Amino acid sequence: MSEALVIDGSYLEGGGQILRNALSLSCILRRPIKVTNIRANRPNPGLSNQHLFGLNLLQNITGARVKGNHIKSTEVEFYPGDITSGRYTVDTRTAASVALVLQAALPVLIFGNSKSELDLIGGTNVGMAPQVDSMTEVLRPNLELFGISFDFDLFKRGYYPRGGGHCKVLVPAVRSIKAVNLVNFGVVSEVSGWCFVAGKLPLRIAEDMKQAAERELQQICRNPPQLEAYKESLEVARDNGSGVILKAVTTEGCTVGSSALGERQVDGRVLGKSAADELTKYLKSEICVDSHVQDQIIIFMALAHGISRILTTPLTQHTRTAMHVANLMTGVKFDVEEIESNNRVILSCHGIGFENKQIYTKFV
Numbered sequence: 001m002s003e004a005l006v007i008d009g010s011y012l013e014g015g016g017q018i019l020r021n022a023l024s025l026s027c028i029l030r031r032p033i034k035v036t037n038i039r040a041n042r043p044n045p046g047l048s049n050q051h052l053f054g055l056n057l058l059q060n061i062t063g064a065r066v067k068g069n070h071i072k073s074t075e076v077e078f079y080p081g082d083i084t085s086g087r088y089t090v091d092t093r094t095a096a097s098v099a100l101v102l103q104a105a106l107p108v109l110i111f112g113n114s115k116s117e118l119d120l121i122g123g124t125n126v127g128m129a130p131q132v133d134s135m136t137e138v139l140r141p142n143l144e145l146f147g148i149s150f151d152f153d154l155f156k157r158g159y160y161p162r163g164g165g166h167c168k169v170l171v172p173a174v175r176s177i178k179a180v181n182l183v184n185f186g187v188v189s190e191v192s193g194w195c196f197v198a199g200k201l202p203l204r205i206a207e208d209m210k211q212a213a214e215r216e217l218q219q220i221c222r223n224p225p226q227l228e229a230y231k232e233s234l235e236v237a238r239d240n241g242s243g244v245i246l247k248a249v250t251t252e253g254c255t256v257g258s259s260a261l262g263e264r265q266v267d268g269r270v271l272g273k274s275a276a277d278e279l280t281k282y283l284k285s286e287i288c289v290d291s292h293v294q295d296q297i298i299i300f301m302a303l304a305h306g307i308s309r310i311l312t313t314p315l316t317q318h319t320r321t322a323m324h325v326a327n328l329m330t331g332v333k334f335d336v337e338e339i340e341s342n343n344r345v346i347l348s349c350h351g352i353g354f355e356n357k358q359i360y361t362k363f364v
């Protein structure tokens, strides 16, 4: 096996995502890596629970030889084998984000020899990570344009600090990924959203979120936004939690979203307004890819067949970091064209056209 490519984990964002992207690409390209200075730019550097569970999952999926897979480790060596489709379970026993474990595993499992099933236990709606609802409602429609999808069943929600959320994700394998052309916004055809509370929090807080979000969104939407306010049942969520997920779909097939998550002191009006303000900003500037989907699709743009182009917000530090890792590992170059009006950019790249040699039909 070739020598490990050294990746400096402190580069730019210097958080967990550089490690996840590097590990995913290592598995896909079967290229060994050594990631140093892991999460050097975070107050608690090194591997935390979520990163370690993601790493161990990828080790299981590829039968990798690994060094440094322990909590607080700042250096990991990873020598992957073939991707093996199957059933995998991850129980983080904490509120570690299952969405971020999925973020690491999804690009790998699509290149297995068949479909895979992930049973994930941990935090489903926690801070500094996509809420699982953003993964299904906003990220997934964007991935479908690349020819990638997944089925998702949610059994229990897990919030900070106890976690205990439970979901099952079914990931079909693909032969290859299509390039996307997401530069035409069209007009907004639908705005929808979910305002939730759980545990001891009263439904009124979710209704406040809904009202506040509606008030903001009415100023920009032609049709009334379809927002739902609800309280999770005790079977689905025992602990206190609250949040809002909003999404807009356009006539040209763009899906952009925003979200907010309640903390200990929850003011529904503040949460609803903050998510609605973010969505309003996207709709006013008519971008096709929002700033959270932006960094999460870089890996797919790099692996796709042909040229992908996306009209998006100015690039985030997470996105620049993902571009750096993709460039190091695949050689693809990203072009950024600044569009003066509305503070937008067109980001493009010619993907390497990665072929899954393990399967011969498009979806399995």
Ligand SMILES: Nc1ncnc2c1ncn2[C@@H]1O[C@H](COP(=O)(O)OP(=O)(O)OP(=O)(O)O)[C@@H](O)[C@H]1O
Residues within 6 Å of the ligand: 013, 014, 015, 016, 017, 018, 039, 042, 050, 051, 100, 127, 128, 129, 130, 131, 134, 259, 291, 292, 293, 295, 296, 318
């Ligand atoms: N509100 C949100 N909605 C959707 N995605 C989000 C949201 N907040 C964060 N994310 C996504 O979650 C990921 C967080 O990556 P980040 O590098 O910060 O890693 P991390 O593993 O959480 O570790 P760290 O503790 O090092 O920050 C990014 O892909 C980011 O786009």
